[in-house]
Amino acid sequence: MKSVQYRGEAVARMGDEVAEYGRFAGRVALVTGAGSGIGAAVARGLATQGAGAVVAADIDGPAAESVAKGMAGGHAVPLDVADAGQVDRAVEEVVRAHGRLDVVVHAAGVDDPTVKQWLADAVVAGRPPEVTTRLGVEAWRRVLRINLDGTFHVLRAALRAMRPNRSGAVVTFGSSAAFDALTGYPHYAASKAGVQALSQSVAKEAIAFGVRVNTVAPGPTETAMAANTPEVLRKGFADPRVRPYATPEEIADIALFLASDEAANLVGAVLLANGGRFTA
Structure with a gap:
């Protein structure tokens, strides 16, 4: 058995394969939205595949703590990604505690249960949905603040932490909805x-500093969001010609691939993972 250097740390290898250490051996990772669903599956996958430290961040602190307790090297932090200050402090604390940050997977996000119910009511009544004229500014801002602003906050903080080491991988989460623009x-x-668009623009900038940014765009996935989707809408996504709802682990595997050295040549990629519902 011989050793090779990886970012200043000796990583044991046997032949061409990393032994029991895994493809994230010794790396420091932060996962947002890690309290449940895809984020939790990503955090567990990083730990299982050898990460030296995995920080599980979620607005639901106890949920993040529960996930972290089940992982070797797991830590938890309560985090509202819509709050730029919280994001900056969380990343700075990771760097203080571990000396660096190698992997960030930003899985935190929200949907709108109220609008989903409006859509379901329209389907049941057999009428076109009426959403835009009824949509309040606060409902609009809530989704944009968490999904889009939150992604900017995480990307900015991650790049600030990774740039000095000129290495790192960031994975963000888009959606199939960015391609087929769901009615209502x-x-x-x-x-x-x-x-x-944000992730792809940042990816072009970040690669000059050795940091890769890529995006997963899932289709229907069995998460807490899906569990709260009215049944009539869930049936609308059912199609015997394509794969059923993905599991969180299936989508997490894609994020883990993008975060790994196996995806070294992927920069600004958007991997559409919707089970064959449509291609783009």
């Missing part, structure tokens, strides 16, 4: 289209 869901579609 303007704020969500706009927020996720913004995430995609």
Whole structure:
């Protein structure tokens, strides 16, 4: 067995394969939205695949703590990604505690249960949905503030932490809704289209400093959001010709690939993971 250097740390290797250490051996990772769903699956995957430290961040602090307790090297922090100051402080604390930050997976986000119910009511009544004229400014701002502003806050803080080391990988989460622009869901579609454009613009800038930024765009996935979707809408996504709702682990695997060295040549990519519902 011989050792090679990875960012100043010896990583044991046997032949061409990392032994039991995994593809994230010794790396320091931060995952937002890690209290449940895809974020929790990503955090567990990082820990299982050898990350030296995984910080599980979520607005639901106890949920993040529960996830972190089940992981080797797991830590938890309560975090509202819409608050730029909280994001900056969380990232700065990771760097103080561990000396660096290697991987960030930004899985935090929201939808709008009220509008989903409006859409379901329209389907049941057999009439076109009427959302835009009824959508309040605060409902609009809530979705944009968390999904789009939150992504900017996380990207900015991650780049500030990673640039000095000239290395790192950031994965953001868009949505299939950025491509097919769901009828009656303007704020969500706009927020996720913004995430995609923001991430691609930042990716072109960040790669000059050795930092890769890529995006996963999931389709229907069995998360807490999906569980709160009215059944009539869930049935609308069911199609025997395509794969069923993805599991959080299936989507997490895509994010983990993008965060790994296996995706070294992917910069500004948007991986559409919707089970074949449409291509783009």
